[in-house]
Every structure is written in C-alpha cells, then in structure tokens.
Amino acid sequence: MNIPSVVAQLVFFLVALLTLISGFLTVTFRNVFHAGLALVGTFFGVAALYLMLEAEFLAVVQVLIYIGAIAVLILFAIMLTRGLMQSETSNINKQWAWAALAIAVLFLGMFLIILQVPWVHSGGAIYRDIVPFLGTQLLTTYLLPFEVVSVLLLAALVGAFIIARE
Amino acid sequence: MDIWSFITNPFVSISQLINNVITSILTSLGVPADITRIVVFLIMAIITITILLLLAPGMMMYMTWLERKLVARMQDRLGPNRVGPFGLLQPIADMIKFLTKEDIVPEGVDGPVHLLAPIVVVIPVILSFAVIQFGVGLGAVDLNLALLYLVALGSVATIGVFMAGFGSHNKFALIGGMRAAAQIISYEIPQVLALSIPVLLAGSISLTGIVQAQSGLFGLGWFIFYIPVGPIAFLVYLIAATAEVNRVPFDLPEAESELVAGYHTEYSGMKFGLFYLAEFLNTFLISAIAATVFFGGWQGPFVAQVPVLGIVYFFGKTILLITVQLWFRGTLPRIRVDQLMNFGWKRLVPISLALVLFTAATLWAYRFVMLALKSLGG
Numbered sequence: 090m091n092i093p094s095v096v097a098q099l100v101f102f103l104v105a106l107l108t109l110i111s112g113f114l115t116v117t118f119r120n121v122f123h124a125g126l127a128l129v130g131t132f133f134g135v136a137a138l139y140l141m142l143e144a145e146f147l148a149v150v151q152v153l154i155y156i157g158a159i160a161v162l163i164l165f166a167i168m169l170t171r172g173l174m175q176s177e178t179s180n181i182n183k184q185w186a187w188a189a190l191a192i193a194v195l196f197l198g199m200f201l202i203i204l205q206v207p208w209v210h211s212g213g214a215i216y217r218d219i220v221p222f223l224g225t226q227l228l229t230t231y232l233l234p235f236e237v238v239s240v241l242l243l244a245a246l247v248g249a250f251i252i253a254r255e
Numbered sequence: 256m257d258i259w260s261f262i263t264n265p266f267v268s269i270s271q272l273i274n275n276v277i278t279s280i281l282t283s284l285g286v287p288a289d290i291t292r293i294v295v296f297l298i299m300a301i302i303t304i305t306i307l308l309l310l311a312p313g314m315m316m317y318m319t320w321l322e323r324k325l326v327a328r329m330q331d332r333l334g335p336n337r338v339g340p341f342g343l344l345q346p347i348a349d350m351i352k353f354l355t356k357e358d359i360v361p362e363g364v365d366g367p368v369h370l371l372a373p374i375v376v377v378i379p380v381i382l383s384f385a386v387i388q389f390g391v392g393l394g395a396v397d398l399n400l401a402l403l404y405l406v407a408l409g410s411v412a413t414i415g416v417f418m419a420g421f422g423s424h425n426k427f428a429l430i431g432g433m434r435a436a437a438q439i440i441s442y443e444i445p446q447v448l449a450l451s452i453p454v455l456l457a458g459s460i461s462l463t464g465i466v467q468a469q470s471g472l473f474g475l476g477w478f479i480f481y482i483p484v485g486p487i488a489f490l491v492y493l494i495a496a497t498a499e500v501n502r503v504p505f506d507l508p509e510a511e512s513e514l515v516a517g518y519h520t521e522y523s524g525m526k527f528g529l530f531y532l533a534e535f536l537n538t539f540l541i542s543a544i545a546a547t548v549f550f551g552g553w554q555g556p557f558v559a560q561v562p563v564l565g566i567v568y569f570f571g572k573t574i575l576l577i578t579v580q581l582w583f584r585g586t587l588p589r590i591r592v593d594q595l596m597n598f599g600w601k602r603l604v605p606i607s608l609a610l611v612l613f614t615a616a617t618l619w620a621y622r623f624v625m626l627a628l629k630s631l632g633g
Contacts, residue, residue: 122421126368129414149400149407157410157443164417165436168429220399220460246444250600 101141108134119179121167129160146219264562267392274299303395307384315535316346321574322581329585356524361423364521368422373522373529376415379408380536387543388462390553390565401462402454405544406447409499412533413439416508416518419530423521431517434592435508439499441599446495448607452488453478453548455614466552474558477551484614489549491607493579496541498599500534502580504587507595542576543569550576 111130118124132155139148227235261268277298281291320335320342327334335342360369386401388394398404413436420432454460456478457468469476479485498505509517519530546552550572553565590598 120365122365123368126414126418145398145400146403149403153403153407153410156414157407161410161413161417161436161440164414164421165433165440168417168421168433168436218399246604250604253596253600 097141101138104134104137104141108138122164125160125164125167128163129156132156132160144219146223262563263560264391266390266566267562270299270302273302307395308381311381311384311536312350312532314539315532316350318535318539318577319349319531320346321577322584325578325581326585329582350528353525353528358524358526361425361521363424365422365424368418369521372415372418372422373519373526373533374415375418376412376533377529377536379411379415380533380540383408383540384536386462387540388466388547388552389569391558391562393553393566394462397461397463399459399461399464402450402460402465402548405540406443406450410439410443412537415533419518419522423518425521427514427516428518428520431508431514431520434514435501435518438501438505438508438595438599441596442495442498442505442603445491445599445603445607446499448604448611449488449492449495450544450548451611452484452614455611455618456481456484462547462552465548466554469551469554474551474555477549477554479549484610484617485549487606488610489545491603491610492545492549493541493576495599495603496545497580497583498595500537500541502534502538503584504590505595506589507592538577538580539573542573542580545576546572 108131111127111134114127115124115131118127132151135155136148136151139145139151274295277295278291281294282288286294323345324334324342335345338344338348360366383405385395386398386404388397416432416435416439420428420430420435423429453465457465459465459468469478472480477485479489501508508514509519514520519527522530546569551568552572553569555564555568558565558568
C-alpha cells in the first residue's frame with residue numbers, strides 16, 4: 090500500500106468521525122442554538138467528504154446552499170423565536186416512540202437499498218473539468234427541470250417582495 | 256533562464272527556481288520520484304500559505320493606516336503622525352497594543368460560542384485569499400470554481416456573526432447580530448447576480464478565465480467598459496458588497512450611537528482585533544474581486560511583455576477601489592433599517608435581475624448575428 094492512499098484513508102476517517110460527532114451533537118445538545126451550530130459542523134464534514142471524492146463543485150455548492158442558506162435560516166429562526174436565556178429544552182417529547190419507529194424503518198430501508206444496489210466503479214474516468222460539462226448538460230439535456238426550478242425560485246423571490254410590501 | 260525573463264517575472268521565476276533546487280537535491284539523495292513530488296508539493300504549499308498569511312494581516316495593518324490618514328484629511332485633520340514618518344509605524348504599535356491587551360470574557364457569555372465566533376468570522380476571509388490572482392500566474396490555487404468558492408465562503412461569515420451576537424448574551428450584541436445577518440442575506444442576492452454579469456461575458460467562473468477574457472484592446476478590454484451592463488453591474492456589486500461587509504453607509508450592525516458596538520460589544524483584546532481584521536480583509540477582498548472581474552485584474556498595457564507589471568496593476572486597482580470605500584466612509588451618513596431593506600429588495604434585486612436578463616439576451620442575439628454573418632460569408 091502506498092503512502093498517498095494511507096494518508097487519504099486517515100483523512101477520510103478523521104473527517105467521517107468529525108461529521109458523525111457533530112451529527113450526534115446536533116441531536117443531543119439541549120440548547121437549540123448549539124444544536125444548529127453542530128449541524129453546520131455536519132454540513133462542513135459532508136462538504137469535506139465531497140472534496141475527497143474530487144467533487145469540488147458539489148463541495149462548494151454544499152457550503153453555499155446548506156451552510157450559507159439553510160443553516161443561516163435555521164439559526165435566524167432560532168434567534169427570532171427563542172427566549173435568549175431560557176433556551177435549554179428537553180430533547181424528548183411525547184412523540185419520541187413514533188419518531189424512533191419511523192427513523193428505524195427509514196434507516197433499515199436505506200440500509201437494505203444500499204446493500205442491494207450494484208455500485209458502479211467509474212474506473213478512473215472522472216471529469217476533470219466538471220463545470221463546463223455541468224453547465225452544458227443543464228442547458229441541453231436537463232433544460233426543462235432546470236428552468237422549472239428557476240421559475241419556482243423566482244416566484245418565491247417575487248412572493249417575498251409582495252409580502253414585504255404589505 | 257535568462258536575466259530578462261527573471262527581471263520581468265521575478266516571483267514566478269523564484270518559485271520555479273526553488274522547485275528545481277529542492278527536486279534536484281532530493282533526486283541526488285536517491286529519493287524515489289513520487290515521494291520527491293509529494294515533498295516538493297508540500298514545501299511549495301507551505302511557502303505559499305506562509306506568504307498569504309503574512310500578506311493578509313500586512314494589508315490589513317496598512318489599510319487601517321490608509322483609512323485613518325484619508326478620513327483625517329477629509330475631516331481637515333492630520334491623522335496619525337507621531338510613530339514613524341507619516342505615522343507609518345502606527346499600525347505596528349497598534350498591533351502590539353492589541354496583542355498585549357487583557358482578554359476580558361464577561362461572566363454571562365456562552366463560553367465556547369463566544370470563543371469560536373471571531374475565529375469563524377476570520378477563517379473564511381483568509382481562505383478566500385487562496386484563489387485571488389495577484390498577478391500573472393500569481394495565485395495560490397487556480398480553481399475553476401473560484402467565483403463560486405468566494406461566494407460560498409462569503410456566506411459562511413454570517414454564522415460567525417450569529418455566534419458573536421448570540422454567544423455574548425447581550426441585547427446590543429444580539430440586535431447587532433440580527434441586523435448583520437438580515438443585511439448580509441438581503442444583499443447577497445444582488446451581489447451574486449451582479450457577479451454573474453462578468454461570468455456571462457467571459458463564459459467562465461474561474462478568476463483566471465475571467466481575467467483572460469478581458470485581455471482585448473491592448474490589455475484594456477475590461478468588463479467595466481461594456482456599456483451599459485458593465486458600469487451598472489459594477490455599481491450594484493460595489494453597493495451590495497459594501498453592505499455585506501457592514502461598512503459605512505451600511506454599518507447598522509455596529510452603529511455606535513445605537514448599539515454600542517453591535518455584535519462585538521462583548522469582545523476585547525485580540526478577539527476584538529480579529530473582528531477588526533475580518534472587516535478590513537473583507538474590504539480588501541471585495542475590492543480585489545471587483546478589480547478582478549470588472550477592471551481586468553492584472554490586465555493592462557504591456558503585461559504580455561513585462562509580467563511583473565500585473566502585480567502593480569492588480570494592487571493599484573484594488574487600492575483605488577479601497578480608497579473609494581474609505582471615501583464613502585468619510586462622506587456618507589448611516590442609513591436607516593427600513594431604507595436598507597427597501598433599497599436592497601425593491602431597487603437592487605430588480606435591477607440586477609433585469610441586468611442578467613438583458614446581458615444574456617444581448618449575448619445570445621450577438622452570437623446569432625455572428626453565426627448568420629458567418630454562414631452568409633461562407
């Protein structure tokens with residue numbers, strides 16, 4: 090085994106460990122704001138995993154969308170709605186049993202699917218210059234879904250204007 | 256390597272020289288080729304990172320000097336003039352003062368969040384320096400996603416501002432943090448839309464690609480000259496970016512007269528220094544991005560013959576744009592929150608959307624006409 094792949098594996102385990110730890114902290118922190126911050130850590134870990142898979146575009150988009158937009162929205166909502174000093178809450182409410190059941194079923198389902206899928210090894214055929222390729226594909230093969238999504242986002246933006254005007 | 260090419264392109268030449276020397280030393284020691292490559296790569300990376308980490312605080316220190324001097328002149332004062340000639344050593348004295356100040360952490364703060372906030376604010380800014388092209392071939396990384404990378408990192412800083420506002424457990428800090436976040440989110444949209452104009456014109460989101468697309472007209476084919484979209488996109492970008500880094504006239508998150516110091520009220524010593532560092536580095540960064548995507552980056556006359564001129568052009572343009580922002584600070588009053596939101600959502604966003612549509616339509620029409628002419632000619 091050569092040195093680069095050993096280093097790559099070590100880095101992978103480190104990143105995976107940090108991702109899992111922050112994911113675990115997300116669901117165990119009793120302070121909602123802290124949980125939100127731990128979620129940011131999880132997103133960063135996932136972005137780092139994308140980087141290790143040489144999917145730079147996905148990594149950057151992960152940071153931009155999940156941290157720059159979604160996590161910020163979550164933290165913003167927490168800061169707007171929670172009392173600052175009494176933000177310690179219990180992690181468990183009356184629905185915990187049903188939630189645990191649903192999660193268990195979901196986990197089992199995904200686990201079985203992952204086991205059954207015949208994973209294709211690309212055999213080193215990785216697109217080095219992914220951005221032009223992705224751009225071309227979005228504007229030719231996948232034009233319709235791309236345009237539908239952009240119209241949806243534009244509608245949301247215009248909707249925000251309308252609500253703000255009132 | 257001849258002397259002329261060394262003089263006209265010293266930095267790239269020195270880096271190649273170091274690279275060759277290390278490679279030949281390792282090869283003569285009998286180190287295998289693949290390990291040599293890794294070691295050389297690591298050493299070059301460490302050198303580059305060190306230069307960037309020294310450049311960033313150095314720029315920041317002299318930007319504070321420039322700001323104090325310029326604003327003082329605008330207000331008919333002299334500014335710092337006691338430490339060194341023209342007060343040039345003042346930033347160094349200030350830095351020593353920052354480093355030796357006591358770090359006071361109030362009792363009621365949320366320990367880890369309060370501690371991490373300044374770090375989370377500074378790291379994205381310093382990471383952004385990795386993709387800036389300071390001259391011909393003088394960028395740490397030539398990322399083909401550079402612009403997207405910069406936008407993504409810019410959005411991460413919001414988290415740090417939130418952490419500072421929330422972790423301080425102080426109402427001024429909280430209000431400042433909320434204002435900052437609302438402002439950053441609102442002005443990110445026109446900022447990114449304005450940045451997409453040069454992307455459309457250049458057909459690339461790599462900073463190198465965008466700079467190279469502006470090489471026409473004797474090194475003056477800058478996108479700012481693409482009337483009318485260039486100047487409008489630049490103005491939209493400048494306004495939105497100024498708002499995003501919370502500078503005057505958009506400094507509501509740290510409005511001294513209302514909020515003490517906004518989200519960094521509860522910080523002292525070097526932690527406050529880090530917020531200050533991030534603010535100035537952000538100013539440098541937005542000026543550098545604007546210089547790169549609208550003013551041709553290192554492009555200019557004679558760059559092809561004398562590559563070292565690229566550094567002069569890049570820093571000249573960047574410092575000029577920084578000066579424009581300092582000029583804002585010296586002249587404009589702070590705007591109100593409702594004005595801020597109205598201006599962002601009802602003026603900048605529609606303008607930038609229309610701009611993107613117009614640019615794309617024009618480019619399409621231009622290509623269509625060119626194709627038609629070509630088929631007629633052939």
